[in-house]
Amino acid sequence: MASLSKQLHFLLIPLMSQSHIIPLTDFAKLLALHGVTVSIITTPLNAQRYKSIVTHAIKSNLKIQLIPLHFPNQEVGLPQECENLDTLSSLELLKEFLLASEMMQEPLEKLIHDLEPKPSCIISTSPLIWTQQVANKFKIPRYVFQTVSCFTLFCSHIINQEKIQETLVLDSDSFLIPNVPHKIEFTKGQILLNGTSTNKSQDMKSIIDKIKQSQDLARGTLINTFEELEPWYIDEYKKIMNKVFCIGPVSLGNNEMDEMVDRGNKTSIDEHNCLSWLDSMKPKSVIYACFGSLCQISFLQMKEIGLGLESSNVPFIWIIRKVNLTSQVEKWLRDENFEKRVKGRGMIIRGWAPQVLILSHSSIGGFLTHCGWNSTLEGTSCGVPMITFPMFAEQFYNEKFIVNVLKIGVRVGVEVSINSWNEEKNGVLVNKDQVKEAIDQLMDKGLESEERRKRAKELAHMSKKAIKEEGSSFLNTKLLIEDVMQLLKNKEEEANNVDRTM
Ligand code: UDP
Secondary structure (H helix, E strand, C coil): CHHHHCCCEEEEECCCCHHHHHHHHHHHHHHHCCCCEEEEEECHHHHHHCCHHHHHHHHCCCCEEEEECCCCCHHHCCCCCCCCHHHCCCHHHHHHHHHHHHCCHHHHHHHHHHCCCCCCEEEEECCCCHHHHHHHHCCCCEEEEECCCHHHHHHHHHHHHCCHHHHCCCCCCEEECCCCCCCCEEEHHHCCCCCCCCHHHHHHHHHHHHHHHHHHHCCEEEECCCCCCCHHHHHHHHHHCCCEEECCCHHHHCCCHHHHHCCCCCCCCCHHHHHHHHHCCCCCCEEEEECCCCCCCCHHHHHHHHHHHHHHCCCEEEEECHHHCCHHHHHHHHCCCHHHHCCCCEEEEECCCCHHHHHCCCCEEEEEECCCHHHHHHHHHCCCCEEECCCCCCHHHHHHHHHHHCCCEEECCCCCCCCCCCHHHHCCCCCHHHHHHHHHHHHCCCHHHHHHHHHHHHHHHHHHHHHCCCCHHHHHHHHHHHHHHHHHHHHHHHHHHHHHHC
16 A cells, blocks of 8 residues: 555645645645645646655655746736735635646646656645546646635535525524524625525625536545544435545644644744733733734724733734735834833734644633634644634634534624725724623633633644644544545556556
8 A cells, every 4th residue: 555655646736825725735745744735736836835745755764746837917907916815805806816726737638648657636725627628638647635624615505505695684684504403693794695586695695606516527525624523414425425534633643843844824923022922921912813814904993903802901912914015004003002001911913823733732721813714723733712704705604613512612693794805984883892801701700711722622633633643633644545545546447457458
């Protein structure tokens, strides 16, 4: 097995977005540890951003390479520097972005034609439906890499199957997900595609429908989760989907400090300064507030978050993405003395933070998160209870999962999903008092809070076990490799039989 696996070559193709490239490059390392060769296909600017993974790979004798392919952004009217969703000015341009990625099909086919060793399979994230045609053309299997939980996949399957959306009128109309073991209540305003009336949301619906169809054609599905985290939902999902491999949490494959630092972007803070600041804080006392790589937040909302953090009186690290750091925000932080008032107990990182490194520190006591799936899983695997602040996409599903299923979080109180990334349109979702109350609730020393913390610790322990040798995710990765190997053997045997009959 070990020697056979050395002949395998996995092509990993993520959608160009932090929440796709980061977990796929993490998974590349976990795969390569089994002796296989891994090539990650991405665009030139993303290859530049992620090149540190190759440095780590060389250091650890892992066979991983990044292969850049031209991204035809200008051909579809996108700016030249736009090669990643985090540089897309508006969600409305997603269609053009996906179109440009589709145009990479032909160059990819040319590349595969000349690539040595010949690829044994393609693993691509779900929006890249055209990669199925590439796999078909080269007669290799494609596996879909899901960047959401089984809980989300299964609940949205039920919502579609039962046509629940058709029964809802107002954004505030609520419903319970039928036949699941937890009480999961959504409002119309919180589920994906809540406004299907506009042309843009119809476009979005048609994209999602195509993604689902293409998924049925794939050989299997990889999910960045682990068997012990959501056993009921995984079992049910396996009943409706062929060959499901739970292989996460992939972020736990980063053990060295430099691996945790160079994840996704160059960090905007010196990691040693960050760690010594954390070292100076009491255990489990600090709130880490970060809203992922895509959310655009209005000035008024930023202010409410800041004032909530200030009035909570707890130490905090607050990450403000460059796009949210408008001159108005900067003026408020500096000239209106916010930074001065919280000096010593509040650290603001302007740009990109070494999230996994920070979450792994013993001083972190809570994570104020937008509930992206990667962040949710990273918080869970570090044993950090969460304050949930979802904004769009499947983030409300992750909120329900954190609060109602895992019971390791409290809601800040966002009721309706935003329909745009444009900060002006998004206004204020929650006020400073709601932010403060959620922090108070999460950080108090009462029984409920202690139980939440205890559950979070147990989940962290389980997640580490899953990824270690002989853990469930390690074994599932092995099963995936065996599946690819078996298909290759079958192909070889077929070819030999044809030769003999000639
Ligand atoms: N991330 C990070 N530093 C930051 C912001 C985000 O390392 O300052 C990483 C985070 O660890 C996660 C990813 O970016 O792996 C964000 O993915 P997620 O699914 O949570 O949210 P999205 O960015 O898609 O909204």
